[in-house]
Amino acid sequence: MFTHARWAAGLALIAALAAGCGTGAGLYGTGAKPAATAHSAAPMPAATHHHHHHHARPVHATVTTPPAPATAPAQTDNPIPQGNGGDQDADNNGGPSDGDGNI
Amino acid sequence: MITHTARRGRLILAAMTATAAIVVTVTAVTVSGRSPGHAFPQLHPAAAPANWRHLTLPNGTAVLSYPPSLRPISGDKVAVSAARLTARGAFQLYLNVTPRQGSEQLAQWPAFRLRLLRSDTAASARQVAAAQGVKFRGGTGSCVIDRYVTRIGGHHFQEIACLVVGRISASVIVAAAPAAAWTQARPLLLRAVAAYLIR
Numbered sequence: 079m080f081t082h083a084r085w086a087a088g089l090a091l092i093a094a095l096a097a098g099c100g101t102g103a104g105l106y107g108t109g110a111k112p113a114a115t116a117h118s119a120a121p122m123p124a125a126t127h128h129h130h131h132h133h134a135r136p137v138h139a140t141v142t143t144p145p146a147p148a149t150a151p152a153q154t155d156n157p158i159p160q161g162n163g164g165d166q167d168a169d170n171n172g173g174p175s176d177g178d179g180n181i
Numbered sequence: 182m183i184t185h186t187a188r189r190g191r192l193i194l195a196a197m198t199a200t201a202a203i204v205v206t207v208t209a210v211t212v213s214g215r216s217p218g219h220a221f222p223q224l225h226p227a228a229a230p231a232n233w234r235h236l237t238l239p240n241g242t243a244v245l246s247y248p249p250s251l252r253p254i255s256g257d258k259v260a261v262s263a264a265r266l267t268a269r270g271a272f273q274l275y276l277n278v279t280p281r282q283g284s285e286q287l288a289q290w291p292a293f294r295l296r297l298l299r300s301d302t303a304a305s306a307r308q309v310a311a312a313q314g315v316k317f318r319g320g321t322g323s324c325v326i327d328r329y330v331t332r333i334g335g336h337h338f339q340e341i342a343c344l345v346v347g348r349i350s351a352s353v354i355v356a357a358a359p360a361a362a363w364t365q366a367r368p369l370l371l372r373a374v375a376a377y378l379i380r
Contacts, residue, residue, distance in 0.1 A: 085193075169302040172334030174275040176256055177342065177353030179283025179297070 221312035221326065222371060228318070229376035236261035238278060242350035245278045246376040248369060272338075274358055274366055276373055281344065281351040287313065290344040291325035303329035309339070320347035320379040328360050339363040341370060347379035 169175040229235075229246035236245045239259055247263040251274055256262040260279040264272055285293050291311040298306040306329035315322045322345035330337050340357035354377050358366035 169331070170333075172331045172336055173272050174277075174338045174340065174357035175298055175302045175329070175331075175355065176260060176262065176277040177279035177355045178257055178260065179279075179281065179285060 219310050221310040221324065222367075224315055224317075224324075224371065224375045226316050226318045226375050226377075229372070233376070234263075236263060236278070238280060238352065240280060240350070242280065242347065242380050243278055243345075243352045243354075244378040245276060245354065245373070246378075247276050247373055250274075251276065272357070272359065273362065274370065275338075275340075275356070276370075277353075277355040278377070279353050279355075281353060285344050285351075285353065287321075287323040287344060287346060290323035291327075293344075294325050294342050295327060298327070298329045302331055302333075304332045304335070305330050315343065317343075317345050317347075318376070318378045320345045322346065324374075337361065341374055343374060343377075345377065345379050349380055352379060 230248075233246045233248050236247065236253060237243070238245075238261055245261050245263065251263040251265045254262045254264045256277065257279060259282075260277060262275070262277040264276065265274040266272060283293075283297075291308055295306050295308055306327055309326040309328060311323075311325040313323050315324050322343040324341060324343040326339070326341045328337065328339045337360035338357050339360040340355055342353065342355045344353050345351065354374055356370035356374050358370060
């Protein structure tokens with residue numbers, strides 16, 4: 079009798095452990111590709127305009143920028159850092175990334 | 182004896198039921214490859230509300246619509262952007278459209294976008310959801326929702342970024358907000374993406 083009861087309890091414990099591991103992987107696994115497919119079954123058109131890489135960035139010869147701060151600003155309220163590096167995009171200043179091709 | 186036998190039977194039955202339920206749940210999550218709630222949202226392409234404003238790409242191939250609470254901001258000469266900022270200059274909402282410039286392709290877009298973020302402005306980036314064959318006004322796109330942390334400042338953003346291919350052009354639309362405010366920003370950002378017009 080006790081043998082069966084222990085068997086049942088052990089099975090439940092193993093199952094519970096397995097569930098914990100499986101759910102964690104689904105939530106936090108970085109290797110998984112959560113590619114949810116689309117709501118539309120329409121075929122994807124071929125990309126016909128394959129622009130050449132490395133377009134020149136606009137050059138701002140007379141850009142006026144404030145002097146770079148000596149120390150990094152505090153990060154409490156998601157400010158735009160004032161260093162204004164690169165091509166003056168928001169994403170070169172700690173802002174959201176734009177849609178350029180990193181060229 | 183009968184009582185003991187019945188109790189043992191109930192124990193076994195309960196254990197088997199629990200095991201079956203757990204196995205089904207684990208299998209569903211594993212097979213889908215994502216946790217529940219991370220499905221890509223439905224996008225219904227539609228013109229923007231009448232009071233929204235519009236920015237046309239300098240090359241004339243696409244139109245970004247944005248709500249009146251946002252303002253155009255400067256960026257690349259070939260691109261258009263609009264944003265809502267706090268008084269201190271922090272981004273609350275961000276929209277950007279840029280003509281395709283690199284080797285972006287529809288099928289590889291989510292991976293391309295994450296790779297670009299990691300190699301350019303983000304210290305880390307992870308995909309939340311993605312979709313292919315998304316219908317747009319005038320085209321079809323591939324979209325990814327992701328979260329990233331900027332190298333500068335360590336700011337957490339969440340975005341929906343779509344590569345959209347139209348009849349004569351291709352471009353990228355990005356709609357982003359601080360990750361902490363994503364839930365509130367999401368409906369408006371999705372509305373702006375759904376209103377995107379490409380030629």
